[in-house]
Structures are given as C-alpha cells and as structure tokens.
Amino acid sequence: MRTSVTAVVAFAAAAWGAAPARAQRTLVVAPAGAGVFHDVQAAIGAARAGDTIEVRAGTYREPTVVVDRPVAIVGVGRPTLDGESSRQIMTVTADDVTVEGLRFAHVGTSYTEDRAAVKVVGARRCAIVDNEVDDAFFGIYLAKATDCRVERNVIRGRARNETSSGNGIHLWGAERILVDGNDVRGQRDGIYLEFTRNTEVRGNISEHNLRYGLHFMYSDDCRYVDNTFRDNGAGVAVMYAHRVAMTGNTFEDNWGSAAYGLLLKEIFDSRVMGNTFRRNTTGVLIDGANRLVAEHNDFVDNGWALKLDGSTQDGRFTANDFTGNTFDVGTTGRVLTTTINGNYWDHYEGYDLNRDGVGDVPFRPVRLFSVIVWQNEPALILLRSAFVNLVDAGERVIPALTPAAFADSAPRMRPAR
C-alpha cells in the first residue's frame, strides 16, 4: 500500500505541474503491479472530486467500499468485486457518483440489514450503468436517492427461496430515477418501488423472479413503459398508488393459482395503454381501482383475461382485444361503475347488419359459469360440458346471476390493434 500512496503523491505532484489543481485525474486500481492501487477503497481515499477510478480486470475482496466523494468508478475488462457472501459490497453516500462496468458477486443474506451489491443512500445524480450483479441478496438499492440513472445492468439472483432473496433493483423513498434497459432475474421482486415518485421504468426485462417482476408500493406519478415481465412467481403488482402510467409492456407466462399478469390494488387515476397480456392465469386482476382507463390492450390466451374484484369505480375499458381467453371477464357480482364499450371479443356471437364494424347486440363478457368457478374452483372441470354451455346460453338470454348492466354495448367486429 505504501508504494501506491507514494505513487499517487508522485502522480499528484506531476499533475500539479502540468495542469490546474482541480483537473480531473485517473487513478488506477489493479490486482498487482507498481504505481497502482490494489484495492478500490484506497483509490477513493486518494481521489478528489471529479476523478475517475479505473478498476482493471481481476477479483477484489475488501471490506464494504464506501464512496464518499463524487468520483466515477469505471471497470475495464469487467473486474469483480467479491462480497464473499458476508457483506454489502459498495455503499454510495456522495452526490455525482458513477459506477460503471463492474461485476459484483456474492452478497450474503442478512435478516437484520438489506445488504446490496450497490446501495446508494441519500445521494443525488448517481449513475449505475452497465454492471453485472451475480448471487446478491439485494442488487442495486437506492434509498432516498434523487435524479439517478440505473441503466443496462444485468442482475442474476440465486433464486433459492423467497425469504433469502432480496429485490433486484430496489428504490425506496427515491425521486426522479430512470431505470432503463436492465435485465433482472432470479431475485424476490425484479424491480421494486416503495415511496418513490416521478420515476420511469423503461425497456427492462424482468423474468423468473420468485415473486413479482415489478412491484409498486405507495409510489405516485410513475411510468413504466415497454418492459417485458415474464414467468415471474406472481406477475406484477401495482399497489396503493396514484397516477401510474403503464404503457406498451408485455406480461406473459405467469401461471399458478395465485398468479396474474398484473395486479392493481387500490389504484387511483391510472392508465393501462397498449400492453399485451399473454398466457397468464389471470391477465389483469383489479381489486380497488378508481378512474382507471385501459385502452388498446391485447388479452391473449389467458385463463381469465380480466378479473374485477372489490370496488372498481368510474373505470373505462375501450378498444381492447380479447382473444383465446378461457374467461373474458370475471366479477364478484357487485355493482360495477366501470364501462367496457367498444372492445373486440372473440367470444362475441352477435351480428353487424348495417356493417359499421360494431355489433348490433351487446356482449356480456361475464359468463355465469365464470361466477361459479370464481367461488368454487374445482367446478372448472365442468368447463367443456354441454350442461355448462346450456347454462351459459340461458344466462346470456336472461341474466340472473351475472351483472346485467355490465355489457359491451358496442362490441367491435374486428380487433382494434
């Protein structure tokens, strides 16, 4: 260590002569060799604001690295910082820190602290870009951070069981964060937002996570756009949030008795636009939504395309396409103040005599049998029976148990998309 300190003093002296005192420098960290630092923390200790710390290929095992000044830590040749399954690897407490091109491996599980590969605490304008995270408890964790970017990171969790896994990208009490182009799998929740505002989650792939691909709690004014959520334990959950925009995402292959593409729980003034829900036990499960607008979504090959539970008030479902779903819509039979006009339903058997593209008789998407199945799941084995078809046909003519007012009065003859 003495040699590297001497080296940096010499280097700094040279820099003094050649450039103004505040010029940015590059400090090199390498596993061996003279004139370089041998661990990341030592380089940070010697760094000034604005410096770049270049970490060369190799594996570094050192106590939790604390980044307490505004520097860029950039890996060259994908160096590994190894937490040896016993500690958090890096903690960022300063503003304007960049962490790029590193590999973080082996963050141990802890019941008493949320250990992460990289945890940013109370800092502004951080950039966590193009890193790999393997076998971490939590991956990238931002607490009380603002104006940060989390981009193009690849996170591979150990996916053993839920209690010993943390979340891949975890935002807590954060504001104005961009989470873009990351690839997360094998964590508890792939991407998690709690008490987070004005944040955008864009173009990520979140799959094979134990619980949710994406999980929102108490996070208002956020957008998630063009993400793919696939084969997660329970799908995606957006809960207790206002003004969430969900656009152009794909939710697919979420199968299991308690799985869904998307769960909306206690949601206000939110929009679900142009998404695809494919091959889920339930495409969208709504339990408590006020003023929800859902347009131009594709519901394809789901068990249930849409389940409405609890109070779903003043919602509007328009220009959505329902194809190949076992059940189009399920409700618990309560009064619904949600309209579902102008959608395409492949189960529609009506006609269009005036050829204006709109069916001449309403479509009631809630089958009587779906009400029975919701309340008594084993009844599902009767799905293909002639008796059930007869019961459903009778219910369509004279609605007795299904909500009569809940009908599409202008069903499309062709898909909207």
Place this chain on the structure above:
Amino acid sequence: MLGAGGASGRLAVWALAALVAAAACSRGPRPIAYGQDGCAYCLMQINDARYAAELVTHAGKVYTFDSIECLVSYYRTLDAAHRDAVETMWVSDYAHPGTLIAAGSASYLRVSGPGSPMGRGMLAVARAADLDPLRDRAVGGAMTWPDVLALAEREQWDRRDPGAADAAMPHMHGSPDAH
C-alpha cells in the same frame, strides 16, 4: 384372519379419529407456506418470515397476512359478529423468523426505514428484551396489542396509506443502515 384384519382396521380408524381430534384441539397456528400463501388483506404473496401474521376462526379457517399491518387492517374491517368468530391471531417473532406467537401476548415496536412489507415498520417479538437491539431505529416505545389497535385507529390504517409524513419514512440521519 378376517377377524384380525377387522380389528386392526378398527384400530386404524380410532387412531385416525384420535389424530383428527388432537389436531382440532391443538388450536395452534397453521405454518405459513412462504412463497405460496397470499395475504388475505392486500393480496400480496407472503415472503418475509419476519413480518407474516395469521388469523384462525372458530371453524378452523385460516387467513394469512404478510404483515401485522394487514392483520390489523383486516380485523378492523370485520363487524362484531365476524370478530366473534375469530379464535386466535398470530404474529411473527421478529427475533426468530418463522415462529408465530400469540398476537395478544407479543411486544410491538415501530421502526423507521425500509423493510416491512406495508411500509409502516411494525414488528413484534415474544420477549420484550429482543426489542433492545432495535431501539436506535424505533419510532416511539414498545407497544402491546391494544396499543397497536389504538394506533391503527388513530392513523386509520385500513383507509389511509402511509406517506411521507409517517414515522416509517426515513429520517435523514440514523436510517437506513449504510453498511
């Protein structure tokens, strides 16, 4: 041969009946299947053995919850008749994750910072001394079950989301841990 078979058959029936009776009488909590059971209140999948809770009715029906907050909120939505149908309520011992303890005899604490599934930072322990290591993150002092119900009433847990003003939000100092 036939007689012997009949005797052992009867014995098996009695043994089975005794087993069923024992199970029915034990009145303990049913173990929670983490990663499979859902929360009866918020619908989330239950994952964290430090916070999960459970309610069992006289009829033996089991409701599982991801947090103390959800158990309490659910309980608050029950009318008097339904509350009478509640046999027991259980919360997780934070100091011994995976162990369910009777809600009425546990000691409770609210801590700041991330961690609890519903953002309000409620946790419970069987031994009050186990709260000591958590004091530096505590918001307020130790509570009993009636204290927790009173707090939920004051803050209207089943109606109001926790927000920036709530105690479970981080303070700039002290939490979250920066290790």
